[in-house]
Amino acid sequence: MTGSEQDLFEILSNVGAAKSEYMKAIQSVKKQNFTEVESLFKTGDGYLLAAHKVHTKMIQEEAGGSEPKISLLLVHVEDQLMGCESIKIMAKEFIHVYAQLQDLKKEQTLILNKIT
Amino acid sequence: MIRILLACNAGMSTSLLVKKMQEAATQQHIEAEIWAVPEAELFDEWTRADFVLLGPQIGYMKDEIEEIIQGKIPVQVIDMKDYGRMDGTKVLLTVVEQLGSAS
Numbered sequence: 001m002t003g004s005e006q007d008l009f010e011i012l013s014n015v016g017a018a019k020s021e022y023m024k025a026i027q028s029v030k031k032q033n034f035t036e037v038e039s040l041f042k043t044g045d046g047y048l049l050a051a052h053k054v055h056t057k058m059i060q061e062e063a064g065g066s067e068p069k070i071s072l073l074l075v076h077v078e079d080q081l082m083g084c085e086s087i088k089i090m091a092k093e094f095i096h097v098y099a100q101l102q103d104l105k106k107e108q109t110l111i112l113n114k115i116t
Numbered sequence: 117m118i119r120i121l122l123a124c125n126a127g128m129s130t131s132l133l134v135k136k137m138q139e140a141a142t143q144q145h146i147e148a149e150i151w152a153v154p155e156a157e158l159f160d161e162w163t164r165a166d167f168v169l170l171g172p173q174i175g176y177m178k179d180e181i182e183e184i185i186q187g188k189i190p191v192q193v194i195d196m197k198d199y200g201r202m203d204g205t206k207v208l209l210t211v212v213e214q215l216g217s218a219s
Contacts, residue, residue, distance in 0.1 A: 009129075010200045012199075013199040015173070016124075016199070019176075020172060020173060020175035021176075024176045076126075
């Protein structure tokens, strides 16, 4: 495996692990468990940052005049990075929606208890 | 003969790991069938396997996949460090070790 391939797989494994943490956060709030969200996001952000560091290094190398090898793998890595960023943003939105849903359910129970 | 099935989003990045694991198996004289599928095909393919490995990017699906497999064969997420290094030998030996200790 060449140095640039090694970089690509390092991004891929980190970005994959990050995406998995954000998805776990959505799954956990879906089950009304809000306690793990913070740590899942923290771990995910750590992985995403590690991926970005390698990515930035590659961009800087290109800016420094070293021509990158364009491969399907590189395109796949860029795609996974983008996907992960979107999932992170959407996961935050989902968490807000599930939190509001839980509040609404509580309110509904309170109201129902009053009228029955 | 051990049969190891790898799954990830599109079956793309795991394909290289499959190649590395096959090379490692040949070197270590381990008789193994190793192949990769996209996660959507996992549900048709797992019955042919002794062990299922998931790419780190679908680690969050482990519970869902385990529900379908119902403990009939082990399911494990590939260690992200081994995945990042494409360390076929390490991944293969982890599976061999676990299958060995289970039997």
